[in-house]
Amino acid sequence: MKIKVLGCSGAVLPGHNATSFLINDDTLLDAGTVTSVLDIEEQAKIKNILITHLHLDHVKDLFFLADNLIGRVNEPISVLSVKKVLDGLREHFFNKTIWPDFAALPNYDSPLLKFVPISENEPFPIGGLKATPVKVNHSVEAVGYIVEDGDVGIVYTGDTGHTDDIWRLSNKIDRLKGVFIETSFPSGMENLTSITGHLTPKGLALELKKLDRKDIPVYISHIKPQYLDEIVSEVKALNNPMIHILSDGEELIF
Numbered sequence: 418m419k420i421k422v423l424g425c426s427g428a429v430l431p432g433h434n435a436t437s438f439l440i441n442d443d444t445l446l447d448a449g450t451v452t453s454v455l456d457i458e459e460q461a462k463i464k465n466i467l468i469t470h471l472h473l474d475h476v477k478d479l480f481f482l483a484d485n486l487i488g489r490v491n492e493p494i495s496v497l498s499v500k501k502v503l504d505g506l507r508e509h510f511f512n513k514t515i516w517p518d519f520a521a522l523p524n525y526d527s528p529l530l531k532f533v534p535i536s537e538n539e540p541f542p543i544g545g546l547k548a549t550p551v552k553v554n555h556s557v558e559a560v561g562y563i564v565e566d567g568d569v570g571i572v573y574t575g576d577t578g579h580t581d582d583i584w585r586l587s588n589k590i591d592r593l594k595g596v597f598i599e600t601s602f603p604s605g606m607e608n609l610t611s612i613t614g615h616l617t618p619k620g621l622a623l624e625l626k627k628l629d630r631k632d633i634p635v636y637i638s639h640i641k642p643q644y645l646d647e648i649v650s651e652v653k654a655l656n657n658p659m660i661h662i663l664s665d666g667e668e669l670i671f
């Protein structure tokens with residue numbers, strides 16, 4: 418499994434892109450940053466888009482991607498998430514006011530986007546992969562994903578505060594090879610962190626205790642770049658050799 422980090426920041430500033438990971442060139446995990454980093458041919462290869470939740474930093478490039486690809490691809494692109502998230506995308510964004518309804522363009526019979534509801538805790542086949550949405554603990558309805566191919570499983574929390582289900586399910590994945598977890602704020606901002614449903618480095622350490630295996634690489638995303646130095650030094654102080662802080666543009670092979 419190949420994962421390219423298109424963006425892994427918890428806010429948008431020069432050099433810091435909103436969250437999006439590209440798996441095996443054709444599957445997106447969140448769509449915060451796509452059209453500013455992939456060229457049009459690369460964008461046209463995308464067949465599946467897994468969305469964790471409705472916050473703009475995870476969906477905003479879905480709209481520009483649709484706009485770029487209309488008339489360029491023949492098969493509909495699947496946008497997958499739990500029903501509440503898909504309903505929200507259609508109601509609040511693809512509502513013909515904020516943005517066109519690309520599930521009805523260029524026509525209803527052969528639209529650009531196809532919304533595919535998937536159920537929590539149930540693996541769903543997409544391309545050569547299997548994706549399982551798992552409810553996490555954010556300020557809005559949100560899921561993380563366990564993504565597996567024949568050889569490898571990875572877990573991606575998306576945005577979350579303290580949570581349990583995703584670790585319970587991850588602990589059952591024999592071929593778990595990577596954990597992608599958010600750490601948004603420094604520990605001094607615990608109050609704001611818990612109100613907004615995120616984690617600090619202190620919270621990260623508590624979450625990682627729920628992971629049975631301690632030999633799995635842990636990739637940190639969604640750091641607020643305004644607090645980057647503080648968060649990085651707090652994460653380093655955890656002295657966990659398996660932790661790696663992600664950067665935009667990085668490519669990981671599992």
Ligand SMILES: [Zn+2]
Binds near residue numbers: 576
């Ligand atoms: Zn969020």
Ligand SMILES: [Zn+2]
Binds near residue numbers: 427436472474475
């Ligand atoms: Zn976010």
